[in-house]
Amino acid sequence: MRVLVIDGEPRTAALLRRGLTEEGYVVDLASTGPEAVWRAHEVPYDLIVLDVLLRGFDGFEVCRRLRAGGCWPPVLVLSARNEVSDRVRGLDAGADDYLAKPFSFAELYARLRALTRRGGHARPALIAVGDLRLDPATRRAWRAGVELRLSPKEFALLELFLRHPGEVLTRTLILEQVWEYPCDGVSNVVDQYVGYLRRKLDQGGxxxxxxxxxxxxxxxxNPAPVTSG
Known part of the structure; x- marks a missing residue:
């Protein structure tokens, strides 16, 4: 498993390389935005670990350029900035996960294993299933051409379903992906929000x-698209 670690701080990069190498990964390093984009296009990496603060241009721009250039290995963003707005920027730029510093290597390894299972594949700008469409970048969604008014959690829930059409998603998985906490065996928040989403999707009969x-x-x-006539 080959990983590209992109970090402008030599000590942190060396620490990541040592930890990942001990875990069995083959690790390459890049320290600037331009170098990172060049390396990622030259070598078919299985994973990318990306710091935000880089010379040349930042990690968000690195991620945008990789995705725009058709480079789709899973990207885990590392950052000392843990504001929600920064996390949103990273995910909207095309990252797959976001881990705040300081972090434990045990959590880093677990997240990388999860990204490995997900694999690298192209993420289209618009996600479509039947007559449902969703734009992750602009946070907008439509049913049969009519825009849906969704809360942030409803939007995240719909995006999760659209990325896994036809798959059974457990309540535990939904909680971990949409609310980022595990099931406590008591909460019925998933059932409530699925009900909210159903009512908003159930338009025009x-x-x-x-x-x-x-x-x-x-x-x-996977519903059949709406046809006229």
Whole structure:
């Protein structure tokens, strides 16, 4: 497993290289924005660990340029800045995950394993399933051409379903992906928000296509596109 670590601070880069190498990864380093983009296009990396503060241009711009150039290995952003706005910037730029400094190597390894399972593939600008469309960058969604008014959690929930059409998503997985905390066995927040989302998707007599799978979770069926005539 080959990893590109992009960090402008030599001591941090060396620490990451040592830790990842001990975990069995093959690690290359880049210290500036331009070098990072060049290396990522030259070598088929399995993963990229990307710091935000770089010379040349920052990590957000690195991620944007990689995605715009068709380079799709999973990207984990590392940053000492843990403001929500920074996390949103990273994810909107095309990153797959965001880890705040200081961090534990145990958590870093776990997140990299999760990204490895996800794999690298092109993420289209618009996600579409049937007559549903969603734009992650502008945070807008439509059903049959009609824009939906969604809360941030409803939007995140719809995006999760659209990225996994036809798959049964457990409540635990949904909590971890949308609310970022594990299931406590008591909370019914997932059921509540699926209900909210269903009502907003159920427009003009069209079913929401969000199916309850008893004892398992929820699944977005792939509805047929609306046709005229």
């Amino acid at each position: 069209r079913a929401s296509h969000l199916e309850t799978v008893r004892g398992a979770g929820y699944r977005l069926l």
